[in-house]
Amino acid sequence: MSASEFYNLKAEKPNGQEYNFDTLKDKVVLVVNTASKCGFTPQYTGLEELHQKYKDRGLVVLGFPCNQFGGQEPGTDDDIDNFCKINHGVSFQLFKKSDVNGDKTNEVFKYLKDRKSQLGLTRIKWNFEKFLVDKQGNVVNRYSSMAKPSDIGNDMVKVLVTGASGLLGRAILDNFSNDGSIQVTGLAYSRSSDKLIKCDLNDEKAIEGVIREQQPDVLIHCAAERRPDVAQNDPAATEKLNVDVSGNLSRLMKNIGGSIIYISTDYVFDGTKPPYTTTDTPNPLNLYGKTKLAGEKAVTQNNDKSVILRVPVLYGRVENTKESAVTILIDAVKEGKAKKMEHYANRFPTNVDNVAIALNALTKNIQKVPQIVHYSSREAYTKYEMACTFAEILGLPSDHLIADTEEPTGDAAVSRPKDCQLSRDSFDKLNLNVDDNLSFKEFFIKFLNYVISVVLSDRPYSDDLVGTWSSGSGGVQTGTGFCTPSEYSFNVPDTTGISYSFTKDGFYEESTYKFNSNASAPQCIQAVLIWQHGTYVINDDNGIDTTPIAEDGRIQVEDPCAASSNVLTTANITRKFQSFLPFDDPVKDKKALQLYDFDGSITNGNRKRDVNSDMEEILEERFLEKRAGGGGRASGESSELRDCATRDDMVKQELDILPGTDIRMVSCSPFELRCDKKPPVSFVGGNIRSQDSSYPLATFSQTKSGIFKKSTGTADLTIYNMSAVAPAVCFILIIASKAYQACVWNKNLDDLAKQHDLTQYDRAQGMIFSSAGAAGAV
The missing domain is CATH 3.40.30.10 (Glutaredoxin)
Structure with a gap:
């Protein structure tokens, strides 16, 4: 239902x-x-x-x-x-x-x-x-x-967010919008959209009218001039936005009995005695830091229900690399030109998704939050170290980056402090149970599903482009290999990934299968399948813009924790690819577009052998094997990593992973566990546990017929083999006439998976559940 x-x-x-x-x-x-x-x-x-x-x-x-x-x-x-x-x-x-x-x-x-x-x-x-x-x-x-x-x-908070079109603002809206207990509205001006209220924060009457109309319980004030160089060049405008507007918003929230959370910065400190606690005396070095500190004072003086949240430099799912002082470093990596990179000052780059999770918890518990809170990543990087990390992820050289260990000189007004590490004690002591463990490197590896880019200096394409994943005719075909739009159905592939195909007459096709993790609820791993086709153009910036045919696109989201665990709707998502590179199609012997993922791996075909690495050889062998229609496993690949294993192999692989595994369930209603009806799988046994319970609801063991009976409880349990995807095994659970896909992930295969670059799998312990349709359709 x-x-x-x-x-x-x-x-x-x-x-x-x-x-x-x-x-x-x-x-x-x-x-x-x-x-x-x-x-x-x-x-x-x-x-x-x-x-x-x-x-x-x-x-x-x-x-x-x-x-x-x-x-x-x-x-x-x-x-x-x-x-x-x-x-x-x-x-x-x-x-x-x-x-x-x-x-x-x-x-x-x-x-x-x-x-x-x-x-x-x-x-x-x-x-x-x-x-x-x-x-x-x-x-x-x-x-x-x-x-x-x-x-x-407390679970029904109404929130207003300024700067909602910005990097942090977008993350807050995404997080809060998915929380049914929070009603969130965003304000923006220069980058407003239909989903945001357009409002100039400098217009006191306009913003007063919005706050009176919206009546928020909490206002999260993200809008600010955050660029030290720009602040120095226009101090009057910076002071007006960072100080005057902040004080006015605080006063307006006090008038309606509401609270304000003011997003401040680690730059209120001079960077000489880290880590900084909330009781340490600020001493900003540049105009930006000084205006943010003045903004803190204006907020607290105008409203006793105010919270100052200090954060360091932020990064996340940027709309362009210049949107963050972190991702802008990617440009220097990709340009390949000699460039000095600061290796003097420590930064603690922090993910905006993690900040949004923290703000969600602070908002719901704002009555017990102290007036000043510090929130920060625990990972220290210099700019040089961040750039080298990007080069590693992208598979690009870093020898053109020159580590500059000299203390910066020049105008003191734009001086950057050496180390402004923020102590997290003020936040951690609140015991808000926030899961924010995604590391800097992990994020940018996962970012491959969001940004596809390798910058090239000229337009390296020819007139005979064909689709690398389209039909043998050279044109993009719908087909049933991945999606059948007319029937609203998907054939789920064996592995996650993204593929694109292009025709020389301007059409494209997109196929995506990915898992989305949930930092605040790790058991709620979301599976997403997307299929679209439409037209594309190569723009003046050497990138590609795609425009889908809206009525044809399909997207399926399987979310075990959503009210509706299986949602299938139309998809209409435009894409902007920063750049592309043509390569020789190994099957058709023609030129085709090769798109790069953010981690340097290709998205739609064979990669040019410009780097001789084991990872690249594995990717290439798998691609060639699949394109040739091979059903066996690549030579030299271990038995636990068979992408195209036979049915018998799958049974053996299942046996390697499952004996004695505990299965966690989201319901204790009568159920049966079944998949393909043959061949039966041998099984040692295990426990069935509810998601919220630490004790077994039932224990099951093998019978002679290959059917498994619950030794406790009231319902029978039937197990048949379905499939195996290293490093996981998936089944269909039928619970109260609803079918769920269940995957057991084997933590013992993590090292082997990493060795073979299986980072596209979101590995986790326990079970993932996603709807698989009505029981009769299984």
Whole structure:
């Protein structure tokens, strides 16, 4: 059942009229089972306060009286209504008394319990359990009877973000938009879009009007002049934005009783005595640092509900390399010209996605956050070291980069401090359980799915370009090898990757299969498949711009933690490739476009042998083998890394990985585990655990027939072989008539995978779940 089906639900009012949930679209909904003679009955008052506080912001509270717990709701519907109004001033919608457990459970609670179980159990345990549903119909949280309505209010924060089109602003919007408990709106000016409110922060009346209209609980102020050189050249404009605007925003938020989080910098310190704590005295060296420090003071003086978050230099998914002082170094690496690179000052480059995760936690817990917080990566790099890391990832030489260890000289106004490392103690002591372990190098390796670039000095293409992954006719064909758009279906490949094909008459095709990790919820690994085709042009900057045919593109997202675990929709994503390189197609003996991933590996075919490395040979052998239609494994490749293994090989490989493995499940409903019906797989056994439980829900072992019975619990377990993808084995789980793909990843194969450059796999321990369609289709 998809999230949108929430809006197909109906409930009966006390007067017998029908209440249609389609009226709840674009609303945040809190559903509660209530009782009038319960120890938790005083929560009616808290629910009404929540309703009054947030109803103008789109919150709807729905009460479902129930008499199934200790007979604590014995009265009639009229009795209940009068009691709630007289004793608790309830004005939110109450429904006809009904059951929330058992055969007569009302359809609303059937739906909610199916979407959000607790500790592997779906039943309601007592009065005043609560379900929070976001504006898209996703059940985002379930609360026990002990949870006070005021606690739930902390999960319903309304946030306004300035500078939302910038690097950090975009990351915040992405993170907060995927959190159903946060309502986020972005402001931008020079790079505004349909999804952002255009507003000039220098226009005091305009920004006052926006804040009065939006009524945010928290404003995150990202907009600033962050470039020291630009700040020095235009001090008046810099001071106005970094200081005056910041103070005004703080005052406006105080007027509506809201909080402000001001994004500041490590440059408020002089870099002589790191690491810096929040109690150390600032001493900025340049105008940029001085205006940011003045901005801190303006914010705190105008609003006692203010938080200063100091961060170092940031990087992330840039729109162009010049957007970050980190990624701009890539240009120097790719130009290949001799260039001095600072090897004197330590930087602590920090990922904006991690900052967004931290801000999410700070926003939800803002009442206990101190006025100044430091957040930073723990990895130290000089500019020279960052550039050399980029060269390594891109597979490019770095001998043209010259390490400059001399202390910078020149205008003191733009001096950069030597080492402004920020101590994270102020943040870590908050115990916000933030998962921000993605390293600098790991990020830029994963970035290959976002940026494809190698800069060339001229236009190195010819008129006989053909598609390296298109049909034998030389034209781009739809085909069923990857996607069949007319049937809305994908054939999932054995490995992750991206491929593009181009025809000489201006058409292209794109095929993508990737995993997206979730730093805040590591078990929620998202699988994404994308297929598009359309037209392309080679632009004046030696890059390629693609324009898809909107009605044909398809994207499938399998997310184990989303309300709808399998979503298949149309795709209409334009791409801009920074550059390209033609190469000799090894099969067609013609020129074809070769696109480079961000880590230096190719995306769509054979790579030129300009670097003789083991990694390159492995990639080349696999590509040639697949293009030739080979089904065996490449010579010299270990048995655990067979991309094109036979069915018998898959069974053997499964045996190598699975014996005794514990399987973690997201539900303890009756289920069976099955895949292809032959051949049966031998299995030693293991435990089945719920996602939230540390103890086994069931233990299973082999029977003579190859069918596995649960030795505890009530349902049978059937196991057949499906497939193996090193370093993982995947099955289909059928749980309560829903099918999920489940993959067991073997941590013992990590070293072997790294040795063979299998970084495209998002390796993890335990299980990943993704919807595989209805059980009957398996």
